[in-house]
Amino acid sequence: MDVAARNGVNKPPESPVGPVWKPDLYKLQQEAPKPRGIPCLRCIEKPPYYGDEYHGRLSHLQAAELLLEDGDFVVRLSGPQENPITTLSLRFRNKVNHYRLYYDGQHYVLEKRFDSVRELVADGLVTMHIEAEAGPYIQLMCDVRAYERSPAYMTLSRFKRRTKPLLKDDDDSSSVILYDKPHKFRVHNFKGLNWCEFCSNFMWGFTAQGVKCEDCGFSAHVKCSEKLPPDCCPELKSVRSVFGVDLTAFVRSRRTTRPFVVDKCVQEIEARGLHVEGIYRISGFADEMDSLRMALEKDGENADISASVHDNINVVAGILKQYFRLLPIPLLTYEVHPFLIKAVQLPTLKDQIRATKETLTSLPPAHYNTLKFLMAHLAKVDEHQAVNKMSSFNLSTVFAPTLMPPCNSKISSSIPDMSGEINCINLLILYNKNIFE
Structure with a gap:
């Protein structure tokens, strides 16, 4: 895996309104082994702050025999009888590693502190996995x-x-x-x-x-x-704290179902943009979009995006697309992306809808609720395609790269094939009532 290339070490500067967040290290975290404490089957006395993963006195060879898969771990005692050492033994990449483990109200090996040994191991596995896969890039990424x-x-x-x-x-x-x-x-x-x-x-x-x-x-x-x-x-x-913020974190901090940016822009577009030819396809002027984005960042829900301030509705539509494009994790997440592609490849429409519906249940609630709202809106735009010239397929072509950016971000001179993603968005628009019922 060439993470350095995938993250654009030698790429030219990004567009100020293009995708700026690099997801590869996030994907690596998702791929890291998961912690699995091996329970002790012996009846022993153990400190109250350890769970079943505590085995009492155990040699490193005995520990190694228990740890069969990456992520397996035990807590054991080692060293002299009169002054034993609490040791965390962990298997990673087919090698058993041993760490001196401390507890002072929280568990720690180095400077990071955790409420449970499992949390400590989970964090350690992520760090080891990312450093093993992308160590050279991590050393370079803040310098390039x-x-x-x-x-x-x-x-x-x-x-x-x-x-x-x-x-x-x-x-x-x-x-x-x-x-x-x-x-x-x-x-x-x-x-x-x-x-x-x-x-x-x-x-x-x-x-x-x-x-x-x-x-x-x-x-x-x-x-x-x-x-x-x-x-x-x-x-x-x-x-x-508006653009470029994780969707789930944003709605939790605001205690809302969806980002207010999505609600405000959709409401304005449905009020005066459904009959505009090329809505979502024609871009607004960059300086006007900068102005609107800063107003939303500064004034939040009180920002005025009405025609009296922003008469060009394409600017509002452009800001809505930009909001989704700048999300660190796409609206249709990397985890569900390949399953949606497989869903639209099924032989019958009934099977496609069923598989898509099942796949979307894996989305975080904030992503699911926002997607449901957006697809209902795009269906309204599609209903006026005779005037605005934006059919569901045209809308899907515009939104697919934003809502479903390619999972594989390796640099390539060729334009990625987005046909599968376009078919996914098209299905969501045309059959949103069946999928989100």
Whole structure:
């Protein structure tokens, strides 16, 4: 697996509105072995903070005989009788590794602390798997990307252009904003899925995945944070939580069923865009889309996206597509993607609908509810295809790369075949009532 190539070490800079998050390390985390504690079948006295994985005194050879598959682990005592050492024995890549295990209210081997040994092992397996598969790339990833091409810099630059000037150069009529404040980084336990705002890569693990600035909210790998200039802007903390945020984390933080961006844009498009020829196919002007995106980031649900402010409905439609394109995990996740492709290849329409319906039950609730709402909306657009020229197939062609980006992100000079993905979206639009009943 050439993760360095897949993550674009030698790629040209991404488009400011193109996909910026790199999912490969997330995929590796999903592929990591799962922890499986081997229960002790002997009747022994064990500390209350260990479970069935505690075996008491056990030699490393005896432990190795118990650990048959990657992810298997036991907790045992080793060393001298008068001063025994608590040891975690874990099998990974057909090799048994032994670690000194500590407990002071939480379990730890190094600096990370966990409430249970199973959580510690799960995090360790992820780290070992990612380092084994992508070690060289991890060493390079924060060095190969210029800060000026990072998602955070793009947000900061837009914010600067829209903020009242704080400093004016007397020798020049132009105004500039200077931020010369260092970030206040602290190690952070991120909830849900998070991406580094410097290198755009997934922050793997289940605790202490990276650092976060207490003042502006900038999130990054520890190594990446060392590359940042002193441009902390505390005012950004309230506007960096809409685009490019994990969908599940976003709706949980807002306590909503769907992202408000989706609701607002769909409502506006259905009010004045269903009869517009080429809706979703024709792009809006970049500067107008930048303006609308910043308004949504700054004002949230109170942002005004009406015709009085944004008269070009293609700008609103473009922002909705951009929202889905910037999701770290696509609306139709990498896990369900191949099963949906298989579903539309079944011989009968009845089987396709049944298999698609079953597959979608594996989606996280936030993804499922948003998809259901979006497909019902696109079905309404399809109903007006005689006027807007956007049939379900045309809509599927537009949305497939956004909702179902290719699972394999290896760089290729050829255009990927999206026919399977287009058929999936087309089926969801045409038979959304049957699939989501």
